[in-house]
Amino acid sequence: MTTTPITVVGGGLAGLTAAIAAAETGTSVRLFEAHQTLGGRGRATPPPYIAHDGAHVFYADGPHYTWLKERGFVAGLGWPALSGGFKLAFRTDARLRKLPPVGMLRAQSRRWLTAPVDVDFHSWAAGRWGERTAIQLANAISVVTYDANTGRLSAAFVWDLFQRALGPRVPAVRWVRGGWQQSIDRMAARAGELGVVIETGARVTELPTDGPVIVATELESARKLLGDESLHGTSGFAALLDLAVTKDRRDRHIVFDLDEAGFQECYTMQDDTIAPEGESLYQLQMPLRDNESRDSAHERLERLADAGIPDWRSRTTFRRTATAKNRTGALDLPGTTWRDRHAINRGGGIYLVGDMVAAPGMRGEIAINSALTAAASAVAAVQGVGQRSTR
Known part of the structure; x- marks a missing residue:
């Protein structure tokens, strides 16, 4: 793995996607989650009644689903x-x-x-x-x-x-079958297999400075962490x-x-x-x-x-x-499209992902698509640093 790490803040669907996508390239990844368990809004109540915080289904008509399916996250x-x-x-x-x-x-x-x-x-x-x-x-x-x-x-x-x-x-x-919790558990296991260092119960209050950072939290938390008061959005x-x-x-x-x-x-x-x-x-x-x-x-x-x-x-x-x-993904008002939402690349090696940013899809699809975009950019940044350091 590369020595310069990518830090992911948030262990929900977007954070796990970003961590897995980055780690698959051989890049060192660490993930911090403020709660004791991973999953974000994908978490469910324990058996025998497995219920989610809102409607949780996948739509199999986009690149997000192809990515999930290829890795076995939506099997069964x-x-x-x-x-x-x-x-x-x-x-x-x-x-x-x-x-x-x-x-x-x-x-x-x-x-x-x-x-x-x-x-x-x-x-x-x-x-x-x-x-x-x-x-x-x-x-x-x-x-x-x-x-x-x-x-x-x-x-x-x-x-x-x-x-x-x-x-x-x-x-x-x-x-x-088993709900989104099943997919979340599979993603967490895959992240561990890839060597992602996962810390739960770890709330990040200051951005790390030793490599790219992917912020995969709710927009309110991202606003506080990044100190950016412009991070507001329209949701249900x-x-x-x-x-x-x-x-x-x-x-x-x-x-x-x-x-x-x-x-x-x-x-x-x-x-x-x-x-x-x-x-x-x-x-x-x-x-x-x-x-x-x-x-x-x-x-x-x-x-x-x-x-x-x-x-x-x-x-x-x-x-x-x-x-x-504010948990249902971005809603576009007249005169705007997904391209007008908050940019994923915030500059300075900081990336913002989730269901309220500039990526296509609806609800969780936005989170997955934005996470894949951010992971690719963060890996490219790390590899660029590595190439310069070996010259």
């Missing part, structure tokens, strides 16, 4: 048994329906359309399909944005997300509810809430290892409206559960509530 996929009573519903006008509204179906089929960057999604969609359909489209894709007013975002940004998640093509969604804010219930044939596996932008998904439909036998594990989310209290959002969340999981209160075996603020 779970698949829903579509022939076994899979139930999908759309909540419209306070009722659950098996099919989305006609206006939404029309929009879904228009994969060839290109939406403008500099116009908000609601204005663009309303001009094509009407006010009501524009609201329903935005609420449907709030499962990705965690934003109660997704229509205010760039039309190009939202339309791309909508087509990836709800377009006419079969979605490239992948679920690793949602109430979360994890529920395990005894199985009932009336339960809906997936519900898109076109009325209030909520979402419900049963994760045990594709992975029966994350809850005890005979039970179903759900996660529901509801984005907070402007000036709305958390309690109010959770009340709306429970009403969604009432519709999709009848009598859930009397059947509950596990329950956890939470909120996710």
Whole structure:
């Protein structure tokens, strides 16, 4: 290994990706994580109920997934048994329906359309399909944005997300059996095999000066560590509810809430290892409206559960509530794209990675793609120093 080390601050998905990518080149890497365990937002609750801080699926239609797959980090996929009573519903006008509204179906089929960057999604969609359909489209894709007013975002940004998640093509969604914790554990093991020196319970308050540094923390922590007050971003804010219930044939596996932008998904439909036998594990989310209290959002969340999981209160075996603020990846406002986000290369051998920086993708994909870019640049910097020192 090279003697000049690369330091990675943060042991979540981005930090582990950066550490592995750099160490694979033979470069010396050390990783510091403030918590006692690795994983960041990829961590999950311990068995028998394995629940995450938000929706955790991989999309297998980008370079990030290829990188993960080549290393075995996403091996052992779970698949829903579509022939076994899979139930999908759309909540419209306070009722659950098996099919989305006609206006939404029309929009879904228009994969060839290109939406403008500099116009908000609601204005663009309303001009094509009407006010009501524009609201329903935005609420449907709030499962990705965690934003109660997704229509205010760039039309190009939202339309791309909508087509990836709800377009006419079969979605490239992948679920690793055991959840993201399984992938995180595999990544941590691989980092150790490559010789990455990992220190947990080690909070970094000053930047090391003996080599490149990759900062892979949440933006607020990065702002303090780098002393850069410009590091702010637009992200979602949602109430979360994890529920395990005894199985009932009336339960809906997936519900898109076109009325209030909520979402419900049963994760045990594709992975029966994350809850005890005979039970179903759900996660529901509801984005907070402007000036709305958390309690109010959770009340709306429970009403969604009432519709999709009848009598859930009397059947509950596990329950956890939470909120996710600024944890859903960057959201692009009108006139901006991912290229306008915070630069990865901060100069002076400092690199910023995570889901809020200038890399393509959505949520965790941004973290992986930015980490790979930063690792390549940091390794090139180290190798350049090594070449000069041997002349």
